[in-house]
Amino acid sequence: MRRICLLFLVLIFLLSLVACKSETVTLHCDRENCDNTVEVKVEKDNVPDESWIIFCQDCADNVLDD
Numbered sequence: 001m002r003r004i005c006l007l008f009l010v011l012i013f014l015l016s017l018v019a020c021k022s023e024t025v026t027l028h029c030d031r032e033n034c035d036n037t038v039e040v041k042v043e044k045d046n047v048p049d050e051s052w053i054i055f056c057q058d059c060a061d062n063v064l065d066d
Contacts, residue, residue, distance in 0.1 A: 022045065031059040 027050060029036045036056035054062060 027054045029054065029056040031055055031063070034059055047061055 023042055025040050025042050027038050027040060029038060030053050034056065035056070038054050038056050040054070
């Protein structure tokens, strides 16, 4: 009986880990004349879309230097 309960608890634990994994969203860089894409890892409750202002790493370095 203990083995069945332990197996059941392990199964529930693995299912909870699968349910909490993060997803990746691909967005476009918002700087002019830049065609790069940015992949953002997101949680299920906070999903960015194209209305967010996102810069690729190269553009972010140039914007922050100014």
